[in-house]
Amino acid sequence: xxxxxxxxxxxxxxxxxxxxxxxxxxxxxxxxxxxxxxxxxxxxxxxxxxxxxxxxxxxxxxxxxxxxxxxxxxxxxxxxxxxxxxxxxxxxxxxxxxxxxxxxxxxxxxxxxxxxxxxxxxxxxxxxxxxxxxxxxxxxxxxxxxxxxxxxxxxxxxxxxxxxxxxxxxxxxxxxxxxxxxxxxxxxxxxxxxxxxxxxxxxxxxxxxxxxxxxxxxxxxxxxxxxxxxxxxxxxxxxxxxxxxxxxxxxxxxxxxxxxxxxxxxxxxxxxxxxxxxxxxxxxxxxxxxxxxxxxxxxxxxxxxxxxxxxxxxxxxxxxxxxxxxxxxxxxxxxxxxxxxx
Amino acid sequence: xxxxxxxxxxxxxxxxxxxxxxxxxxxxxxxxxxxxxxxxxxxxxxxxxxxxxxxxxxxxxxxxxxxxxxxxxxxxxxxxxxxxxxxxxxxxxxxxxxxxxxxxxxxxxxxxxxxxxxxxxxxxxxxxxxxxxxxxxxxxxxxxxxxxxxxxxxxxxxxxxxxxxxxxxxxxxxxxxxxxxxxxxxxxxxxxxxxxxxxxxxxxxxxxxxxxxxxxxxxxxxxxxxxxxxxxxxxxxxxxxxxxxxxxxxxxxxxxxxxxxxxxxxxxxxxxxxxxxxxxxxxxxxxxxxxxxxxxxxxxxxxxxxxxxxxxxxxxxxxxxxxxxxxxxxxxxxxxxxxxxx
DNA sequence: TTGTAGGCGTTATCAT
DNA sequence: ATGATAACGCCTACAA
Numbered sequence: 001x002x003x004x005x006x007x008x009x010x011x012x013x014x015x016x017x018x019x020x021x022x023x024x025x026x027x028x029x030x031x032x033x034x035x036x037x038x039x040x041x042x043x044x045x046x047x048x049x050x051x052x053x054x055x056x057x058x059x060x061x062x063x064x065x066x067x068x069x070x071x072x073x074x075x076x077x078x079x080x081x082x083x084x085x086x087x088x089x090x091x092x093x094x095x096x097x098x099x100x101x102x103x104x105x106x107x108x109x110x111x112x113x114x115x116x117x118x119x120x121x122x123x124x125x126x127x128x129x130x131x132x133x134x135x136x137x138x139x140x141x142x143x144x145x146x147x148x149x150x151x152x153x154x155x156x157x158x159x160x161x162x163x164x165x166x167x168x169x170x171x172x173x174x175x176x177x178x179x180x181x182x183x184x185x186x187x188x189x190x191x192x193x194x195x196x197x198x199x200x201x202x203x204x205x206x207x208x209x210x211x212x213x214x215x216x217x218x219x220x221x222x223x224x225x226x227x228x229x230x231x232x233x234x235x236x237x238x239x240x241x242x243x244x245x246x247x248x249x250x251x252x253x254x255x256x257x258x259x260x261x262x263x264x265x266x267x268x269x270x271x272x273x274x275x276x277x278x279x280x281x282x283x284x285x286x287x288x289x290x291x292x293x294x295x296x297x298x299x300x301x302x303x304x305x306x307x308x309x310x311x312x313x314x315x316x317x318x319x320x321x322x323x324x325x326x327x328x329x330x331x332x333x334x335x336x337x338x339x340x341x342x
Numbered sequence: 343x344x345x346x347x348x349x350x351x352x353x354x355x356x357x358x359x360x361x362x363x364x365x366x367x368x369x370x371x372x373x374x375x376x377x378x379x380x381x382x383x384x385x386x387x388x389x390x391x392x393x394x395x396x397x398x399x400x401x402x403x404x405x406x407x408x409x410x411x412x413x414x415x416x417x418x419x420x421x422x423x424x425x426x427x428x429x430x431x432x433x434x435x436x437x438x439x440x441x442x443x444x445x446x447x448x449x450x451x452x453x454x455x456x457x458x459x460x461x462x463x464x465x466x467x468x469x470x471x472x473x474x475x476x477x478x479x480x481x482x483x484x485x486x487x488x489x490x491x492x493x494x495x496x497x498x499x500x501x502x503x504x505x506x507x508x509x510x511x512x513x514x515x516x517x518x519x520x521x522x523x524x525x526x527x528x529x530x531x532x533x534x535x536x537x538x539x540x541x542x543x544x545x546x547x548x549x550x551x552x553x554x555x556x557x558x559x560x561x562x563x564x565x566x567x568x569x570x571x572x573x574x575x576x577x578x579x580x581x582x583x584x585x586x587x588x589x590x591x592x593x594x595x596x597x598x599x600x601x602x603x604x605x606x607x608x609x610x611x612x613x614x615x616x617x618x619x620x621x622x623x624x625x626x627x628x629x630x631x632x633x634x635x636x637x638x639x640x641x642x643x644x645x646x647x648x649x650x651x652x653x654x655x656x657x658x659x660x661x662x663x664x665x666x667x668x669x670x671x672x673x674x675x676x677x678x679x680x681x682x683x684x
Numbered sequence: 685t686t687g688t689a690g691g692c693g694t695t696a697t698c699a700t
Numbered sequence: 701a702t703g704a705t706a707a708c709g710c711c712t713a714c715a716a
Contacts (some may be wrong), residue, residue, distance in 0.1 A: 350709055364685085
């Protein structure tokens, strides 16, 4: 038995012989309505299976209670963790999430942004695609005063906040750690991307070398797409180098693992011949043998922070302009892959 | 400079001295409108920065172009892959996604369902929480004729479709494979859950043993929460068993990996002493050594199928009642962890 | 081919 | 404490 007829406040009002205005007020617990009336309204609404119509409400109130999320990929450990964090905060605060992925394509990102805009999200959380440099597709949000927060893959945009970790510092720490283990010929595998994430990690690596008076060698900077397969390919390249590195710092764990496995297969001992460090603290880092030294990247917390920051702003509880950039703490986790001395 | 004033079809109509009806029709490319008028409308709309108001439209049309998704957890490899699949199809078809996680709690699931209902999703895709057995919180959807599709963690509900793999058959295949490798004392690590997923895998395991005239031993069925830590704990249990198994089939890869690592640490050789098989084809399965034999679970495809199925139904292109259950193909991937003979 | 006008369900403003 | 009523922006009979 289907009852497709939706109950509206008119139905409740007419049954109770009161006005829709009173019903509307009662339903939102307006203190101006008498307790008696409220109870009658609540009970009847419950009994008739009333549900409020968000669209009518949004149409009136010009708010949607919806947050848009655009990420490069949904199916990575890191990103799904971030999204779990966002969801938990948003859900608690009564906000809905609409989520889309750019698949690392700036064109998709533009379309996604437009969709979000047309859906009139109250605010937007974005992690940029690999090679997005022009941010003009986000201008419309600023024009309509819709708050925009970038996380992880961020970009300097005058009117938006950024939430990220200090990639430079983290990479500096990793590299220094490798140096402290006696390594001098340290390679770095990074992405062919201008994203802050990889640029900053490279900068941290470079600075650490310089601070320890180790000459930088261009040959030791290897560009890839950071996939596990790319790690294996990088391994082949490394095997053929004249001056093999004695340590490799990879910009993410997945790629590090691919590289490690391939080198091991070729008879290289880790960390004996080559020490290893990754980035992210992905689950694979505790599965690969030896376990991978890495940076713990607090994805869940980043999601929570981004969502909370945005919602606070929407509620007028905090000004987004004050905290233009929020840096989350990250930490070095030393595991066997880099312990040459113990 | 902010312009918060929204452009409506009224603005366009009055500027062009035509009616809103014509503008509305032109905007949706109604063939009844003259090309000339259409062009004028399009151009002006573009120029004025018009965007249609979904809420007004939804309020009229009683549709939302939104699909709700409820999953137990967002941050697992499998689930994020499924969601990526859903997103790609939904986005292509012009549907939005609103996503929430039950965190394996039936209470959360109920709240999520209610939220989805109040948001008037056009349809709902659900993977059930660990211990949901009563499905009455989904009755409201059926009452309003809102299509509901379960995937992976499903349940027999008269009015909904299920999309899953044949867990029983897959588990039967895994177990038979282990038997073919010469194993006779095969343990199974599963979840303390009545979910079809684990019940069916257990059934497949049991049947395979029976079909090969191997006596089932209750001691060989180990219950856990299937986390990596639980795998390690199971390993301790196994080490203390009088009659140690010579093979272990674990209901997911994560837990299998945790168990393998702990056993290896204790000096057990894999597959020599104990062969291993998991389930899901999670990335860790190709990182652990030896690589883990597993079942390839087509998560992305499952997401695509679920979304496509739902959208077809919403568009009236296919009846959901015809295909009440859709089984996706899964396949055994044999890797070193189970190859006793080669 | 275009226009008129009513209604989708809610909320805010003004009265009472 | 409650009611009447006008928006919110769009769509679609029906009329012209």
